[in-house]
Amino acid sequence: MKTSSVELIILDLLSHEQAHLTAQEIYQQLKLRLPAVNPSTVYRALERMAHAGKISVSDMGRGAMVYEAVGGERHHHLVCQDCGAVMTIEDRPVNELFRYLEGRYHFEMITNHLILFGRCQNCQKVSESGRQ
Amino acid sequence: MKTSSVELIILDLLSHEQAHLTAQEIYQQLKLRLPAVNPSTVYRALERMAHAGKISVSDMGRGAMVYEAVGGERHHHLVCQDCGAVMTIEDRPVNELFRYLEGRYHFEMITNHLILFGRCQNCQKVSESGRQ
DNA sequence: ATTGAAAATGCAAGTATTTGCATTAAAATA
DNA sequence: TATTTTAATGCAAATACTTGCATTTTCAAT
Numbered sequence: 001m002k003t004s005s006v007e008l009i010i011l012d013l014l015s016h017e018q019a020h021l022t023a024q025e026i027y028q029q030l031k032l033r034l035p036a037v038n039p040s041t042v043y044r045a046l047e048r049m050a051h052a053g054k055i056s057v058s059d060m061g062r063g064a065m066v067y068e069a070v071g072g073e074r075h076h077h078l079v080c081q082d083c084g085a086v087m088t089i090e091d092r093p094v095n096e097l098f099r100y101l102e103g104r105y106h107f108e109m110i111t112n113h114l115i116l117f118g119r120c121q122n123c124q125k126v127s128e129s130g131r132q
Numbered sequence: 133m134k135t136s137s138v139e140l141i142i143l144d145l146l147s148h149e150q151a152h153l154t155a156q157e158i159y160q161q162l163k164l165r166l167p168a169v170n171p172s173t174v175y176r177a178l179e180r181m182a183h184a185g186k187i188s189v190s191d192m193g194r195g196a197m198v199y200e201a202v203g204g205e206r207h208h209h210l211v212c213q214d215c216g217a218v219m220t221i222e223d224r225p226v227n228e229l230f231r232y233l234e235g236r237y238h239f240e241m242i243t244n245h246l247i248l249f250g251r252c253q254n255c256q257k258v259s260e261s262g263r264q
Numbered sequence: 265a266t267t268g269a270a271a272a273t274g275c276a277a278g279t280a281t282t283t284g285c286a287t288t289a290a291a292a293t294a
Numbered sequence: 295t296a297t298t299t300t301a302a303t304g305c306a307a308a309t310a311c312t313t314g315c316a317t318t319t320t321c322a323a324t
Contacts, residue, residue: 004272004320024310038274043311045272051213059191063282064310078239081183087237097229098248105219106253107210116230121238138302156280170304175281177302195312196280 006045007054009033014055014069018088022064056113060086068113076114082123138177139186141165146187146201150220154196188245192218200245208246214255 013029014021021029027042046067049055055067061079076094078087098109119127145161146153153161159174178199181187187199193211208226210219230241251259 006272036274039310040275040312041273048272057191059189059197065191078233078237080239081242087239089233089237093229093232097225100225101210101221101248102250105210105221106256107212107219107250108252108256109248109250110213111248111250116233116241116243118234118239118241118243120240124238124240168304171280172282172305173303180302 004045006030006034006037006041007049010042010045010049010067011054011069014067018068018072018075020058020060020066020068022062022066024064026067053110056111058113058115060115061117070112074112076116078116078118078120080120080123081117082119082127085120085122087120138162138166138169138173139181142174142177142181142199143186143201146199150200150204150207152190152192152198152200154194154198156196158199185242188243190245190247192247193249202244206244209248210252211247211249212252212255213249214251214259217252217254219252 009030010026013019013026023043023046026046027037027039030037030042046055046057050057050067054070056070057065057067060066060077061081061084074091074095076089076091078089079085080087094114098111101107102109141162142158145151145158155175155178158178159169159171162169162174178187178189182189182199186202188202189197189199192198192209193213193216206223206227208221208223210221211217212219226246230243233239234241
């Protein structure tokens with residue numbers, strides 16, 4: 001089926017450089033262009049687009065899932081759960097793991113936006129000095 | 133601080149073999165033992181426990197995050213987004229990726245329950261025959 | 265161009281989750 | 295043991311999100 005106007009606007013909103021937006025943020029920005037849009041329409045469009053592989057859904061520890069357009073260079077993130085810092089990491093080692101798992105388990109990987117939680121270098125130092 | 137009684141019951145509920153429960157399921161089962169418990173108490177306890185590293189929080193595509201006790205043998209899953217099948221996978225290749233990323237980015241990995249989405253062997257076949 | 269079918273949308277109601285505030289319980293201190 | 299402090303809890307309200315139903319819009323077929 002043809003892409004609906006709501007979906008086109010969502011893709012446009014997410015096309016900015018590596019934008020990760022929550023459903024709420026997308027709804028707020030969509031309303032600027034389509035004042036009559038209903039929240040349930042936005043949630044349904046996000047669901048359709050995620051299932052169709054147009055956007056990816058990830059938990060980045062912001063209290064709600066975030067959405068991102070699929071299509072740009074694949075990338076992944078390390079997220080610090082203390083300070084919230086987000087680090088973009090290279091795709092190669094992640095892709096190697098995915099290829100290995102696909103062969104090992106006869107699985108077709110769809111995940112393309114990996115988020116891994118931990119603590120960044122700064123927060124590790126702060127925690128160590130706090131213990132001393 | 134000492135573990136609260138709600139937290140103890142949650143840990144008990146999650147101690148069954150690789151139980152992955154949503155907040156709602158945990159609340160329903162908790163009420164059987166603590167009829168007066170308030171949903172907000174459960175949500176708060178889950179938040180405390182996740183931040184303390186006692187439980188892990190994951191999106192397994194069930195429409196809500198699922199919780200699991202941390203402490204057993206670390207494992208990860210492949211989840212089919214068509215039929216919902218869940219495959220447990222070995223930790224070794226995932227751990228190798230985590231160790232590499234820790235060194236490369238000076239990051240202390242906390243994530244210990246990786247969920248990767250894709251399509252299982254059966255659903256790949258169904259999709260192919262559907263296309264023919 | 266018209267008609268019918270399918271999909272998207274809005275509305276209202278419902279459910280899941282979060283938050284502010286006050287109270288209760290547990291822990292620490294004297 | 296008593297008191298104070300801290301954390302957990304319940305309640306109600308609020309927010310985020312989902313769902314059922316009817317309507318509108320879009321697409322496909324004629």
